[in-house]
Amino acid sequence: MRTLVHFALSPFCRKVRLALAEKRIEFELRAEKPWEQRPEFLELSPAGTVPVLIEDNGLVIPNSTVICEYLEEAYGAVPLLPKPAAERAEVRRLTQWFDEVFHRDVTVRLLYEKVHKRFATANPHPIPPDMALIREGLAAVREHLEALCRLLEVRHWLAGDMLTLADFAAAAHFSSIDYLGDIPWNQYGAAKEWYVRLKSRPSFRPLLGDMIPGMAPVRYYTNLDF
Amino acid sequence: MRTLVHFALSPFCRKVRLALAEKRIEFELRAEKPWEQRPEFLELSPAGTVPVLIEDNGLVIPNSTVICEYLEEAYGAVPLLPKPAAERAEVRRLTQWFDEVFHRDVTVRLLYEKVHKRFATANPHPIPPDMALIREGLAAVREHLEALCRLLEVRHWLAGDMLTLADFAAAAHFSSIDYLGDIPWNQYGAAKEWYVRLKSRPSFRPLLGDMIPGMAPVRYYTNLDF
DSSP states (O other): OOEEEEOTTOHHHHHHHHHHHHTTOOOEEEEOOGGGOOHHHHHHOTTOOSOEEEOTTSOEEESHHHHHHHHHHHOOSSOSSOSSHHHHHHHHHHHHIIIIIIIIIIIIIIIIIIIIHHHSOSOSSOOOOOHHHHHHHHHHHHHHHHHHHHHHHHOSBTTBSSOOHHHHHHHHHHHHHHTTTOOOGGGOHHHHHHHHHHHTSGGGHHHHTOOBTTBOOOTTTTOSOO | OOEEEEOTTOHHHHHHHHHHHHTTOOOEEEEOOGGGOOHHHHHHOTTOOSOEEEOTTSOEEESHHHHHHHHHHHOOSSOSSOSSHHHHHHHHHHHHIIIIIIIIIIIIIIIIIIIIHHHSOSOSSOOOOOHHHHHHHHHHHHHHHHHHHHHHHHOSBTTBSSOOHHHHHHHHHHHHHHTTTOOOGGGOHHHHHHHHHHHTSGGGHHHHTOOBTTBOOOTTTTOSOO
8 A cells, every 4th residue: 555654743744635635546655754764664764754655666755845846747637737838837836935935934843842852862861841942933924924825816716716735835834833733823813714724624633633742733723613 | 037046055955956947846046145035035045044946937945855846746757766655754754864964063063153244244364263163063064974874784775775865865965065174075985976976967067167256165066077
């Protein structure tokens, strides 16, 4: 069976899970703690990162950007990118924006400080989170929500009229941070309405079922009315 | 005229310059110091990074990964990726390896410490380079050269029989570090032979002509016999 090696709260894994589910491609999940850098895992992913897609024919593809391009080429039935080259560039630009800029501004500061520092260590006395970084991350979330609202004033989905990989990438990143309760949705109506549209899709349900042992999600995490 | 906004020693810009030249797409260069974060530049590239491609019809595309995918789709004449989806995934995997892992291990430690800290500051007394980081970068160069040699034992080009974007990405990264004289080519024969093959291509000549004012390249930088 096609397998995705993943970590539940990784936004990059979530992006690929959404893409697979939207394309109706069956797969099973194999959980990995990438920070353990197990030799068997590094064989699959020399860079030591999740996700890794393992196809039934043995093809191994690491890196979420590479996996998504592969899925789009190998499984064309439900396209996640439009056809014209310029529109495809806009989808990829937004996807990379979340994978690089949102990740740097928000995910590294919130998810890494609150979750990785707590769980991703063999140290019995984990390093406490850096509160200055967390404050910067919370401020950056607001900037990204404002930018999202500005985009949604003129577009129905992030890249235009079509639901694309850019929406799934963005929702994947927001959902990982939302697990921590760090998204002030109610102050950003257009962003919230967009997120509800994504959250109500069947592809989203498995993500909302993920639980990190010892760290419950925020109360409204799985609600469509929050 | 089609324009590429770039910084001369940026490996990401060099990758795109090579892709454009190999595809015989005419363009002119516009130099940008991305660290100045000029408002006019941030209009083109909200993430504040180079390169940015500006097409004649006004289409603006930032991010080297996005630009390369666009070029491959919009200008199919000289393909830089093979046709089968699995082989395309291998090219993208290697390209991302250099753009992410080589960049993190080597470029950040050598180019940023030696060049950015010297030039990318308005401070009249720039921060001196961190020698510990530079030592780590020099050690990482050797690991990457070893990995390159292992790959070239079984492949003529990085991704197989065909010269692809993976070779241009790798050569772009190595060339930026080579400007500093930090690649011990003569201890890695297969890597050197591969680099000479790339360096002797017409697409490579403009890169070798780049000069950073106040910082000459290493003596053998433009030589094919080094």
